[in-house]
Amino acid sequence: MRLTIIILSLVMLEYVFPQVDKYVTARNNMVKIQITDRGITNVETIKAMRKVPRHLFIPKEYENDAYGDYPVPIGYGQTISQPYIVAYMTEIVRPTEKKKALEIGTGSGYQAAVLAEIVDTVYTIEIIPELASESASRFKKLGYKNIIGKSGDGYNGWPEHAPFDIIIVTAAANEIPKPLIDQLAENGRLVIPVGEPGTVQELMLLVKKNGKIEKSRLTFVRFVPFRRSKNERN
Numbered sequence: 001m002r003l004t005i006i007i008l009s010l011v012m013l014e015y016v017f018p019q020v021d022k023y024v025t026a027r028n029n030m031v032k033i034q035i036t037d038r039g040i041t042n043v044e045t046i047k048a049m050r051k052v053p054r055h056l057f058i059p060k061e062y063e064n065d066a067y068g069d070y071p072v073p074i075g076y077g078q079t080i081s082q083p084y085i086v087a088y089m090t091e092i093v094r095p096t097e098k099k100k101a102l103e104i105g106t107g108s109g110y111q112a113a114v115l116a117e118i119v120d121t122v123y124t125i126e127i128i129p130e131l132a133s134e135s136a137s138r139f140k141k142l143g144y145k146n147i148i149g150k151s152g153d154g155y156n157g158w159p160e161h162a163p164f165d166i167i168i169v170t171a172a173a174n175e176i177p178k179p180l181i182d183q184l185a186e187n188g189r190l191v192i193p194v195g196e197p198g199t200v201q202e203l204m205l206l207v208k209k210n211g212k213i214e215k216s217r218l219t220f221v222r223f224v225p226f227r228r229s230k231n232e233r234n
Helices: 002-016 022-036 044-051 061-066 083-092 110-116 129-142 176-180
Strands: 074-077 077-078 100-106 121-126 147-151 164-169 182-196 201-209 211-221
Touching: 002 061, 002 110, 002 211, 022 044, 044 061, 044 083, 044 110, 074 121, 074 129, 077 129, 083 110, 083 211, 100 110, 110 129, 110 147, 110 164, 121 129, 176 182
Parallel strands: 100 121, 100 164, 121 147, 164 182
Antiparallel strands: 074 077, 182 201, 201 211
C-alpha cells in the first residue's frame, strides 16, 4: 500500500511539474558535453553552470533552445552567448567568493547570474533600457541580491564602485576602453572580445600586475557590437 502511494505521488509530481526533470537533465547534459568535455575544469564555474536555469533567461519562444550549443536571440538585436563561451569567460577571470565583478552588457542577465553564484558582488551595465529592466526583474524573481544593475553606456565602467577584481565585457569593441583598464584592481582580470562587428573577433585577456597590463590572445569569437550612447560618443 505504501509503495503504491509513493508511485502515485511521483506520477502526480511529474504531472504538476512536467518540465523540472527535463531541464535538469538538459542542463546536466549541457555541462558535460559542451563544457567539461571541452576542457572547463574550474569547480565553481561548473557548479554555477549546472545550477543557473538558463531557460529562464531567454524569451519563451526560444525556451527549447536554451541548452543548445549556440547563442540564442533575446530581442533588440542581442543574444545570450553560447554556454561554452559563458563558462570559458567565467573560468578565465578566476572568480572566487571574495571578488567583486563588473559586467558590461547585461543582456538577459545570464552571465551576471553565473558570476553571482561564485563572487561576492556583480555590478552590471546594459545600454538597452528594456533589457536592463527585464534582467533586473529576473534577478529579483530568482533571488539574486548580490547583483546590482543599471542602464547606461558601459564604456566608462562604474567608477563609483571601482576597482574591480573581474571585468567581463560581452560585446565586441574596436578597442579596449581605457576606463575599464583604469578600474581594474591589482591582479585583476579583464576579458573582452576585440574586433569589427560582423566579423570574427579575438577574445583578449588583460591582467594587471604591479600597475602594468599584460595582454593575452585567447581564442576567436563572434559577439554583438559594443554599443555607445550618442551623448557619450559626442
